[in-house]
Amino acid sequence: GQQLNQSPQSMFIQEGEDVSMNCTSSSIFNTWLWYKQEPGEGPVLLIALYKAGELTSNGRLTAQFGITRKDSFLNISASIPSDVGIYFCAGRSNQGGKLIFGQGTELSVKP
């Protein structure tokens, strides 16, 4: 079945640093989504991407839909302590609208 490889699995950074994480797939997706999940909560949608090559920002967050449709990255600039959490990428092809999730990137920010 379809799989998403998300990396890195975890990051420990200093407050103020920039962060980058990415997802790759062996198959094509027509939608890429990035979510953030905090402990004991459901994922919250950060950015949605619908076109190959699309670059979208949401505050300090920027995400891009890869030209090949098989990858996406998420950048966080000038990280702050409240950025702590697990970030998931998710992709959707045309198969019934189901989302395929990456393994998650756990972000820790040291003040």
Next chain:
Amino acid sequence: GAVVSQHPSRVICKSGTSVKIECRSLDFQATTMFWYRQFPKKSLMLMATSNEGSKATYEQGVEKDKFLINHASLTLSTLTVTSAHPEDSSFYICSARAPSGTGGWAEAFFGQGTRLTVV
């Protein structure tokens, strides 16, 4: 964005009993809802797709007689874990797909999750 409410947020039940989890879309109608299971430090695993007025579609390996899904209205889907056992303990999360036009997205918004502990 659209709001999805899940209830209860935590539940502890005895082995052999059944537990019902509710997922409601509060400000939109959701023809499709999804149920996920998540283990600690792991990704979300899709269990089933719930369609209003029809039978749910279960993912391979998910027992439909154990995880009963009912989507009786456009704003409510329920997941019932029947005859629960300790291995069913997990974090269950629902999502509801908003129609195009809600915040400009037709995306799935997630509930807060339900922590089920079977003792």
